[in-house]
Amino acid sequence: MKKTVILGVTGGIAAYKAAQLTSDLKKLDLDVHVIMTRNATEFVSPLTFETLSGHRVSVDTFDRNFEYHVQHVSLAKQADVFVIAPATANVIAKLAQGLADDMLTTTFLACSCTKIICPAMNTGMLENPTTQENLRLLKARGMRIVEADSGLLACGDVGKGRLAPLAVIEDEIEQALIKEKPLAGLKVLVTAGPTWEALDPVRYLTNHSSGKMGYAIAKAARNWGAKVTLVHGPTALPALRGVEDQPVTSAQSMAEAVFSRASESDLIIKAAAVADYTPVETASEKIKKTDGEFQLTLKRTQDILKAVGERKRDDQVLCGFAMETEQLLARARTKLASKHADLIVANDLRESGAGFGIDTNRVTVITASGEEMLPLMRKEDLAYELLKRCLAILKEKREK
Structure with a gap:
């Protein structure tokens, strides 16, 4: 069944x-x-929102064009989340005092669901002690406040008061919609993205990993209530709110970051594409072109997954990833044993819908008890499926 979001839109330029x-x-x-x-x-015309939402927009409390029912109570009962974006100083003041003089404030007062307030206004209005006190009151009553952003405002001023980025608001809504927290009290360590192995001050060896799978797992774990640390190589992805962000560059720096946190983690999920080899020497100056061949001598990097697997306690779960272009399942099962992992997530780089840099994945989960092929799905959805399986293994271990 679809979740219902009520979006309140108030009279500020950010309404668009x-x-x-x-x-x-x-x-x-x-x-x-x-x-x-x-x-x-x-x-903004109500028609715009009606076209986008597929529902009649409510404005007037006494609109006679609606079917007979108490509209504000009906909507309030449906809502899973009520978000006001943008929220003006005027509406924030009404909400803080419990005023209900239009459809928005009446419905808001009738709602018992999670409520999210996204302020947007002139800097002076936002910083006014009255507005700040109103926001504190709303927060104290359990409402979530998505703080305004800073930048050039419509009035020409530069300062705090812009509506928060939509990605931040959407992330807050997503968290609010997830009521169950099966990972509450657990610590989850996730790695993501590529590593860069420097050849000289200009060049490096790397791979095509975007970090999307690891970030999706970290986000899902956070949504499910875990305390999450994300150790990641260089990516173009924005930092996740509510997650300890640990950027690294090389395989060695990733190993150090993982080893320093592994012992305190309940779930360790190694989704990063760590370089297998690094240059024996890194040139201190840019390597110049020559007419002949250029030979590069490489050495093995430390096998982070294997090292963690050898050290993990009986009450920890270790999940690794295997990306192959041939003999996928056989190599993944070998990896499961040799790395002392509890499960390996295997996917074929050449399979449609799987691989680097895209938003979907198709994987097979390998455990000691068997293989489970999952259908093609968004990486965000796959993250929850993998966490379910990690949690099941953890519970089984701790019940022994």
Whole structure:
């Protein structure tokens, strides 16, 4: 069953961004109902939100065009999350005092679901002690406040007051929609992305890993209540909110970061594509072109997965990844044994929908008890499936 999000849009210039937010939430297969204040309709037409959401937009508490029912109570009962973006100083003040003089504030007051407030206004209004006190009141009452961003404002001022990036708001909504926290109290260590092995100050050896799978696992673990550390090589992905972010560069620096945290972790999920080889020597100056052949001497990097597997306790779960272009299952099963892992996630680089840099994956999970082929799915969805299996193994270990 689809989750229901009520999106409140108030009368600020950032109201136009709420249209994109509505579209993004619909793409996440959420049922979105939009309520606008009368002032918000001066910035964006209700028709825009009706087209994007597929629902009639509520503005007037006494709109006679709706079917007979108490509209604000009906919407309030449906909602899983109520988010107001943008939230003006005026509406924030009303919410803090429990005023209900239009459809938005009336429905908000009737709702018992998680509530998210995304302020957007002039810097002076935001920093006014009254506004700050109102935000503190709302936060103290259990509402989530997505802090405004800084930058050039519509009024021409530069400062804090811009609506938070939509990705941040969407992330807050996603967290709020997940009620169960099966990983609460657990520590999860995740690695992601490639490593860079320097040849000289200009060049390095690396691979095509984007880090998307590891980031998806870290995000899912955070959403499920775990305390998460993400150790990652260089990626273009934004840092995850609520996750300890540990950037590294080389295989050696990744090994050091993992070893320093492995003993305190309950789940260790090694999704990074760590270089197997690194130059024996790194030139201190840029290597110049020559007319003849150039030979590069490499040495093996430390096998992080194997080292962690040899040291792990009986009450820890270790998950590794295997990407191959041939003999996938045989090599993954060999890896499971040789690395002392509890499960290996195997995928074929050449298979459609799997591999580096894309948003989907198709994997086979290898454990001591067998093999399980999972269907093609988004990496975000696969992350939860893998965490389910890691948690099941952890529970089994701790019940022995």
